[in-house]
Amino acid sequence: MNTVRASSRDRLLDAAAELFYSGGVHVGVQALCAAAGVSKRSMYQEFATKDELVAASLERSGPRYNALFLPEEADERTPRERILHVFERLEARSGSDRYRGCPFVSTAMELKDITHPASDVARRFKQQLTDFFEQQAGLAGAADPALLARQLTVVFDGAGARAVVSGKPLAGLALATATTLVDAATGGSSGETGRPRLSPG
């Protein structure tokens, strides 16, 4: 079933993820298929509609996108550091002139249709980021880990939006805001290391 080279389906999904991110979901299927080196015929054998392809490409690229920001599974850092790692990565990535914001937010805002299959995908992947924050917030001893997690997600998306609108680097804004929120929620001050309260050293 699978050919030696990447399958038509995979080439399609990868090209779609890239083109939809750089040009929006209104990019045509013609340009899409050309970029993937796949005929429209083959595309419509794999996907019933373009909407389905949009959702599938977001589903496929989603884990890779989130992985750009999440730290490695196990390292020696504190939960606080692991949370702030996400925002350090965001600062770095948002400096690129190809940065167009979070693809989940971007897609959902462009679709403006909560019932679109890709909107479900976007919501799930954003929840993954929030779940990570909540887990680390709990380990860091936050008073309300769920609240802090949602706050950090808000900062993540808001900083991405600002980078897009302003067209300028965040210059530490995301990291500073996240730091303030984490410290406020864990009782830490700016000079503190943020070592988790639940595992006093």
Add this chain to the structure above:
Amino acid sequence: MNTVRASSRDRLLDAAAELFYSGGVHVGVQALCAAAGVSKRSMYQEFATKDELVAASLERSGPRYNALFLPEEADERTPRERILHVFERLEARSGSDRYRGCPFVSTAMELKDITHPASDVARRFKQQLTDFFEQQAGLAGAADPALLARQLTVVFDGAGARAVVSGKPLAGLALATATTLVDAATGGSSGETGRPRLSPG
């Protein structure tokens, strides 16, 4: 030059603002003119291109949109309360099922083109909100009013994005986050009134 009823130009701009917000800037000029009750011919006499209309409609609706959130010019409230007023309004508005996020952010993200005339408009109006925050932050005695202002703008846009993606009300998230940031920047705690430090009573 102006007729008794709203001019074609104004009807066009108002219809454009509404349709572009609810359906994105990819809404066609045909549907637009039909909604405005203006012929395409008249539209293209007022605006050279659709892009120009997009920018002009954002320019026209911009002040009204920001006014939805900003407090009245002069009232008896503290700067802290005036800042938080913006987020109270955001909480309320984001609960509507017609809420599609901040139109400036939405338009800029959808256009994905920093050189588009409407991108300039969006940036300017977002700056107006930031300027308000900075002014109030200064009055509230924030250590770094410019930083707090940018942080609050990030929260504003991030909360809007979250409301769109999740499809659920913010349920206090934006207000709580803004409160935390304001208090952290002004040295206030959660139980404090937030009266400005520069004008001790």
Add this chain to the structure above:
DNA sequence: GCGAGCGTAAACCGATCGGTTTCTTCGGGC
């Protein structure tokens, strides 16, 4: 009453949209 001018509807333009179909080419199993 009548001509001038404006704005309307609607046809029209080439291009592209999402989606379908036809035809051809290629490769692998018998």
Add this chain to the structure above:
DNA sequence: GCCCGAAGAAACCGATCGGTTTACGCTCGC
């Protein structure tokens, strides 16, 4: 050698895109 199925190229479908033009009607000033 032969044949079958998969996939590519491209024509085709009706609809719509942004944008232009034609032709008609309505309301003015006179």
